[in-house]
Amino acid sequence: MNAIPIRSSCNIRFTLNGRPVELDVRPEALLLDVLRDRLQLKGARRSCDMQVCGACTVLVDGGPVSACTYLGLEVDGHEVLTVEGLGTEERLHPLQEAFIEHGAVQCGFCTAGMLLTAKALLAEEPSPTLGRVAEYLRGNLCRCTGYRKILDAILSCATPGGEQR
Amino acid sequence: MSARGRFTVVGQSVRRTDALEKVTGRARYLSDLELPGMAHARLLRSPFAHARIVRLEVERARALPGVYAVLAAPDFTWCDAFYGPALRDRPLLATDVVRYEGEPVVAVAAADEATAVEALDLVEVEYEEITAVTTLEEALAPGAPLVHTGEPLAGHFSDLATLKSKPGTNICHQFDYTRGDVKAAFAGAALTLEDTYTFPRIQHYSMEPHGAAASWDDEGGLTVWASTQNPFSVRSELGKMFNLPASRIRIAVPLLGGGFGGKTYAKLEPLAAALARVARRPVRLLASVEDAFRTVRRCSARVTLRLGFQADGGLLAVDCVADFDVGAYADIAPRVIQKGTYTTTGPYRVANVLLHSNAVYTNTTPGGAFRGFGVPQIVWAVESMMDVAAHRLDRDPVDLRRQNLLAHGEEFAPGDTPVDGKLEEGLSRLAEAIQWSQAPPAGRARGLAVMMKASVAPSVSEAIVRLHADGSASVLCSTVEMGQGARTVMAQIAAEVLAIPLARVMVVPPDTSITPYDQTSSSSRSTTMVGRAVQEAAEDVVDQLRRIAARQLGVTTRGLAVVEGAVVGGDSRVSYPDLLDFHFGMRGGELIGRGVVAPGRTAAPLGGSTPFWEVAMGGAEISVDEETGAISVEAYASVSDVGRCINPQQCAAQDEGAVMQGIGHSLYEEMVYEGGQLLNADLAGYRVPRAADVPLRFDSQFVENGDGAGPFGAKGIGEGGLVPVSPAIGNALTRLTGVRLHELPLTPERVWRALRAQRESKEAPKGDGRHV
Secondary structure, three states: OOOOOOOOOEEEEEEEOOEEEEEEEOOOOEHHHHHHHHOOOOOOOOOOOOOOOOOOEEEEOOEEEEHHHOEHHHHOOOEEEOHHHOOOOOOOOHHHHHHHHOOOOOOOOOHHHHHHHHHHHHHHOOOOOHHHHHHHHHHOOOOOOOOHHHHHHHHHOOOEOEOOO | OEOOEOOOOOOOOOOOOOHHHHHOOOOOEHHHOOOOOOEEEEEEEOOOOOEEEEEEEOHHHHHOOOEEEEEEHHHOOOOOOEEOOOEEOEEOOOOOEEOOOOOEEEEEEEOOHHHHHHHHHOOEEEEEEOOOOOOHHHHHOOOOOOOOOOOOEEOOOHHHHHOEOOOOOOEEEEEEEEEOOHHHHHHOOOEEEEEEEEEOOEOOOOOOOOEEEEEEOOOOOEEEEEOOOOHHHHHHHHHHHHOOOHHHEEEEOOEOOOOOOOOOOOOOHHHHHHHHHHHOOOEEEEOOHHHHHOOOEEOEEEEEEEEEEOOOOOEEEEEEEEEEEEEOOOOOHHHHHHHHHHOOOOOEOOOEEEEEEEEEEOOOOOEEOOOOOOHHHHHHHHHHHHHHHHHHOOOOHHHHHHHHEOOOOOOOOOOOOOOOOOHHHHHHHHHHHOOOOOOOOOOOEEEEEEEEEEOOOOOOEEEEEEEOOOOOEEEEOOOOOOOOOHHHHHHHHHHHHHOOOHHHEEEEOOEOOOOOOEOOOOOOOHHHHHHHHHHHHHHHHHHHHHHHHHHHHOOOOOOOEEEOOEEEEOOEEEEHHHHHHHHHOOOOOOEEEEEEEOOOOOOOOOOOOOOOEEEEEEEEEEEEEOOOOEEEEEEEEEEEEOOOOOOHHHHHHHHHHHHHHHHHHHHHOOOOEEOOEEOOOOOOOOOOOOHHHOOOEEEEEEEOOOOOOOHHHOOOOOOHHHOOHHHHHHHHHHHHHOOOOOEOOOOHHHHHHHHHHHHHOOOOOOOOHHHO
C-alpha cells in the first residue's frame, strides 16, 4: 500500500530585497518566522499575531502583507521587500530620511511596517491627502508617537500636487 | 550660541541617536536576542479566574524529548518563590490556588517553541472552581470570597509598610491623608457637589510584549536580559528570590518597544531565571500580546468626590474616596493608589482635604503602573466636576480654574516641594490655543482640563561620564530607552556641558553590572533626575579639565572655560587630548566624572518631596454623530510646563503620544470581563487609537521659564499630556449635548444611550444641572 506522501518541507524560490533566495520551509511556517529565524532579518517585528498591528508588514510584489499571518511558501515565485532592503545606512530611502527628520520614530517597533506601508501607498498614489494616508495606515498601529509625526513624514515624501487635507 | 539662547546642543531638536538603527531595522530588542544553546519557554495559564489546583501532572511533559525544564509551584524548594515590589504576594507560578484567568501555572523550557507548546499539551491540571470576584462591588461586598487569605510580606518599598491592609477583606492597602477641617468647611460651603466617576481597566499595549532571557554562569552568577523599565528593581527582586548578592546579578536592557509603565518591576524575569537554572542553559521567555493582557494593566477605579465651594468660586474643601481595582496581585498598585490620591487637589489651592483610597484585590489581571500612575483615574472625576461647579456657579470654566490655581512657589502640601511652574501662564496659553474665547463652529463644542502630578520620591539617580584620551566621552547611566528619547537627551546634556559634538558622546545601554544605579525609567523623571546626574558628572569632568589646564598653563582655574573640546583662558587654548596627555604622561587614561542626585527622605506626606511637579493642560474640540453617538475629536491643544525643552521635537513627540493614548482610554479602550473571563485580550477585540483617529488640528505647546529642577532648568514630561484628555472630552460633550457621562470610555453606545435618555426625559433641562 502506498502511503499518501506528507511533505514535511517545501522548496521555495523568491526574490528577497532584490536577491534570489532558495529555501526549504515547513508548509506551516509563517513568513515572519522564515524572515526572522531562518534568514536573520529582524526588521519585521512580531506583535499582535493577528494582522491588526502591522509591525510585521513586508511588501510582496509591492503590496503590504502581514508576515505574521502569511505562509512562507506563499512567497514562492514572488518579490519580497523588507525594511532591510529599503535603503542602506549610507543611502537611506527618502521615507527613512523623512521619518528621522520629522521625529516619527520613538520606540521603533512599528517603524519598519510603517515605512513599508507608506512605500506601498506612495507607489499606488504619489500625492495622497492627509486623510488618505491616515486611512491607508489602518493596519499599522503605533502606541508611542500618536501618529502625527508619522503622517507628516509620509506626506513630506508625497509628490507635490495632492490636496493637503 | 544657538537661536534658543546660551546653549549649543540643549534646546535643539537634534536627530535621535537611535533613529538610524530604527529606520533600517537594525535596532535590536529582546525578541531579537539569541544566546548559544538557548531554550525557548512557554507558560501554561489558568483558564479559570479563581480555582484550587487539585491535581497537577507534569511527568509526561518532562519525558518529552527536547524538553529541558518543566516547572510548577511544588518545584520551588530551592528558592523563595514569592515576589512583588509593594507586597511579596505573587508566586512564581500559581501555588495551590489560581487567582485570575491567565495566571501562569506551569512553565516549560524546550529546544524550540514547538516542543515547548507540545510539552504544555501533555500537562494535566485539574481545577476546582471557587467563586471569583471580578468587580469592585463583588470584591467589597460583605462576606466576599477572598482573593488572598494570608498576610504577604512587604516588598522593597519601606514607606508602604505604614499603609494598612484590612484583614478579612479584599482591601490590600489603604491610603489616608487629611489637612484642615473638612467637616467645618463643607458646613460653611455655598455649593457642595458630590458624584462618582469610574475609570476602566486599560491595557498598555506596548507593541513589544514583555520578555526576558536568563543565563546562569558556572560560578552561580545570573545574567538576565530584560525588556524592563527598571533593571535595579528587577535585580533586587531576583537577589531576594535566588539569594544572590547584587554584585552577582547582571540585568542588561536592550531597546524597549514601548513601556508606558507596563514594564516596571519584575514581570517575566523571575520565571526566566528559574527556568534557566533548572534547564541548565540560557532560556528566553517571550510573551505574546495576549499574554501581556494577562500580565499587567491599569488599575480601574471608582472615585467618589465631594467638592465644597465658596460663593465666590473659591475651592474650600475636597473629600475623595477612591476604590482602585488592583487585580489579583498587588504589583506596585499600593503606590499607585497612594500617589494618585495624594494629588487629588491637583493644581488647586485647597485648605481642607480628606482623602481615602483602597487598593482592592479582584480575580483579574494584576493592576500596576501605567502612564499617569493613578492620577488619570482621579482627574477624570475632579476635572469633570470642576466644570459642573462652573456651570452651577455660573462661571466660565477657565476663570473658575484660574481663580483656584496655585501660584509659582506656593506650597502644595506642607513639607512637599513648592509649585515649580507657572500654572496661570499655562492655562492662558491653553485657552488661546483652543480658541476658548471664540464661539466653536456649529455642531462642535470645547472642553478643557488641567492636572498636576508628583514624580516619585525619595529617588536616586547616578551617572558616570568618562572622557577618553581622544576627547570623546561615554555616558554611563541606567535610563532605559523605551522610545521616549532619553538616550538622545542624555547625550545632548553631556555634549553641552563637555562642549563636544553630540556625535562624540556615546550613551552606554543600561546594564546593572556596568551602568550606575537609577531607580526607574518612569514617573517622567529621567530628564530631571538622570539628566541632572549626567550634568553633574560632566561638570565633574570639566572641573578636572580646568584644574589640569591651570597646572599646565601655570594659571588659576578662574577664567578657564571649556569651548569646542578645549579649555580656553585668555589667549591660551589646550585641547582635551593634549590636557589628558599632559596629565597622564601618555596618550591614554581617562577622566571619570560622577554625578549623584539623591534628594532623600523629607517631611512631605509621602516621605519624600517630589523632585518636580509635572503640569499639563488639555483642551478638546469635539463633534458628535447623534445617529451613532460617536465622538470625534476635531481639535486638541495640549500645554505642558516643562521648564525648558532639551529637545523640543522629542517633547512634542512625547506629548502627542500621551494625548493619543489618552484619547484611547477616553473613547475606545476597556478590558472587558465576563464571568471572570477576559473577553478581549487581543488587538481585534481591544481597540487602540489608529492614525485616522488623530485630531485634524493638534497643537502641542510648552511653557518654558527655565524653572525646572532638572538640567538647564528642564523638568519632566511624558505622562502629563495623557491625563487631561478624558475630562476635556467629557466636558466638551456636556457643553455640546447637555449630557454628562461618568463612566469611561465614552463609547458611541454610552453616548447614544445618554442622548436618547435625555430626549426621552421631557423635563430634563439642558446643561450640567440635572446630574448633580
